[in-house]
Amino acid sequence: xxxxxxxxxxxxxxxxxxxxxxGGLYVALDHGLPIAVRRTRLYQSTIDRLLRIxxxxxxxxxxxxxxxxxxxxxxxxxxxxxxxxxxxxVVRVGWSPLWLLAALADVMGGTRVYLRMLVLELKRDGVLxxxxxxxxVQSLLDDLEATSGMLADTIDVPPLSxxxxxxxxxxxxxxxxxxxxxxxxxxxxxEIDHGTRANGRSLIDNAPLIAGSARRAGAQMTDAxxxxxxxxxxxxxxxxxxxxxxxxxxxxxxxxxxxxxxPATPSRTQDAARWLRGxxxxxGPAPVTSDDRAT
Numbered sequence: 110x111x112x113x114x115x116x117x118x119x120x121x122x123x124x125x126x127x128x129x130x131x132g133g134l135y136v137a138l139d140h141g142l143p144i145a146v147r148r149t150r151l152y153q154s155t156i157d158r159l160l161r162i163x164x165x166x167x168x169x170x171x172x173x174x175x176x177x178x179x180x181x182x183x184x185x186x187x188x189x190x191x192x193x194x195x196x197x198x199v200v201r202v203g204w205s206p207l208w209l210l211a212a213l214a215d216v217m218g219g220t221r222v223y224l225r226m227l228v229l230e231l232k233r234d235g236v237l238x239x240x241x242x243x244x245x246v247q248s249l250l251d252d253l254e255a256t257s258g259m260l261a262d263t264i265d266v267p268p269l270s271x272x273x274x275x276x277x278x279x280x281x282x283x284x285x286x287x288x289x290x291x292x293x294x295x296x297x298x299x300e301i302d303h304g305t306r307a308n309g310r311s312l313i314d315n316a317p318l319i320a321g322s323a324r325r326a327g328a329q330m331t332d333a334x335x336x337x338x339x340x341x342x343x344x345x346x347x348x349x350x351x352x353x354x355x356x357x358x359x360x361x362x363x364x365x366x367x368x369x370x371x372p373a374t375p376s377r378t379q380d381a382a383r384w385l386r387g388x389x390x391x392x393g394p395a396p397v398t399s400d401d402r403a404t
Contacts, residue, residue, distance in 0.1 A: 113386070114372050117379035125366040128168030132362025135160050135174070140358070143338035149218075150211035150258050154265045158188055170365045179266075187266040194264055207264045214258035221251065222334075226326040 138147070138156065146152060164170050165181035179187070195207050259280060268274040346354050368374055 111372065111379075113379045113382035114376075116382045117376040120376055120378045121369045121374075124168055125369040127163050128170050128362050128369065129366035131160055131163035131168055132170060132173070132365070133359060135164060136358045136362075140342050143335045145334040145338075149215040150261050151208065151215055154207055154211045154261060158184060158266065162188060164362070168362070168365060169369065170362060173361045183269075184266065187269055190269065191265045191267050194267065198264075207261055210257045210261035210264070214254050214261060217254035217257065221254065223326060223330055226329050227323060230323075230326045230329075 138160075142152075147157065161174060161177065162181055162185045165174060166185050177184070191207075195205055198204075198206050259277075263277055268277050349357065
């Protein structure tokens, strides 16, 4: 057996494990968590990007995960720098600003979706006029979500070039300029109060109807963003069968893991061992001894 291949086995086993275990975990989370959860900034920062690095960069699995404008190797470098910044922040202030900003962005995004459903329920109950719009609240939540999300991404995967850094700073400035000031918040509160008074009743008078609308909006949001996901997964399992479903979802990662163990598959360790073996000096002729001269 080629000694270079034997020396490369530890690397090959690590890459095979990254492809199989990382891919298996990705599939489990992809089907076990609703897409609304997987799209959150907190999930992206703590799990999704790390899995992409493990599966694509370490495991060498290509073309299976959803496409991303940033390749896995660049993402790994940016993530490493971001981890240093985050660790320094934890040591300095005792908590992670990344988690706080990511959670804030997710809360704003979830509130925006819930508000849209709540407005529909309020119109149905007659609390709001059919043509009423609360656009200022939607705009406020959009701005807060965009700014906090951008800050979280800047900490998690910071730009590595001056050009990218300047571009990110300009984007943050534009987002910060749209954040709420006292006059904007007052206008939003007035807009909500005006909308509820359109039917001749005050906000307090409408409280029972608003509570009922809020409960129904929450139930609709749960059904649309959580229950529907599991219905779709169960339908796919029922239609394909467990074995075919597993082959389709886990198969690419298993094939990549097996491919890493084939001697024909390139390996950095194997290439380095062969290069060093080729650099060794060729043994010269044996030295002539006194006995050899005598003969």
